[in-house]
Amino acid sequence: MPTVxxxxxxxxxxxxxxxxxxxxxxxxxxxxxxSYPSVHRSLADNTNLLHQFLDEIDDTEIHFVAHSLGGLLVRNLINTYPHDVQGRVVTLGTPHQGSQVARIMRRSWIVSRLLGKGLASLLTNIPLSQRFSEFNSPEIGSIAGNKPLGMGMLLASMAKPHDGAVQLTETKFDQMTDYRVVATNHMGLLFSRSVAAEVIQFLRTGYFLPETA
Structure with missing residues (x-):
């Protein structure tokens, strides 16, 4: 049975x-x-923790489904430990180009203290490294939401469309295999039946469900 x-x-x-x-x-x-300390540890530290976590899993087929910052963590894992990611990857609402909301929020001392090192991680644009190209590239699908319900509604400089936390333009990157926009907000990506169906389809085939008119 494959592991996700x-x-x-x-x-x-x-x-x-x-x-x-x-x-x-x-x-x-x-x-x-x-589960990892998203606020108290850096992206590099949490990447190492994920690498150690994977060492404890005895399975030949391992896929990843990652929400928001988690998607950046998996992409950093690909760069740092390429052999760790042999299966497919689906990211949900991940700011692959870095987060405009995070850039705005870092101006606030209170928010910066609350989000800690996780805030810096959300500012990161992680290109897949040249080293990674030496290995078999995993298939990576990105799912984004387009309902503007969340903290982004309070930020006038946040461009629409967005999911309330991440702009759609931030959820795309050159190496993605497929892309899908679903009518939900940032947290709704975790609870939507439509999102779950798209995730399952991608894990099985490497592509999302055919779009209907």
Whole structure:
């Protein structure tokens, strides 16, 4: 049975992905939650923790489903430990180009203290390294939401369309295999049946469901 690693976003611990995990299990996958200190440790530190976590998993087929900051963590894992990512990857609301919301929020001392090192991680634009090209590139699908419900509504400089936290333009990157926009907001990506169906399809085939008119 293939394993799917669920990687949460900032200020979360992974329980938020429980419903999505159950839907994946109903589709025939074994799920494992990777919980990491998103605020207190750097992206590099958490990448090493994920690498150690994977060492404990005895499975030949491992995929990743990552929300928001978690997607940047998996992409950094690809750069740092290319052999760790042999399966498919789906990111949900991940700011692959760095986060405009994070750039605005870092001006606030209170928010900077609250989000800690996770805030700096969200500012990162992570290109896939030249070293990575020496290995088999994993198929990476990006899912974005377009309902502007969230902290982004309070930020006038946040360009639409967005999911309330991440702009759609930030969820794209050159190396992605497929891309899909779903009518939900940033947190709704974790609970949407439509998103779960798209994730399952990508894990099985490397592509999202055919778009309907």
């Amino acid at each position: 690693i669920l990687v949460h976003g900032i200020l979360m611990n992974g329980w938020e992905m429980t419903l999505l995990g159950k839907r994946l299990e109903a589709a025939g996958y074994l799920t494992r939650r990777f």
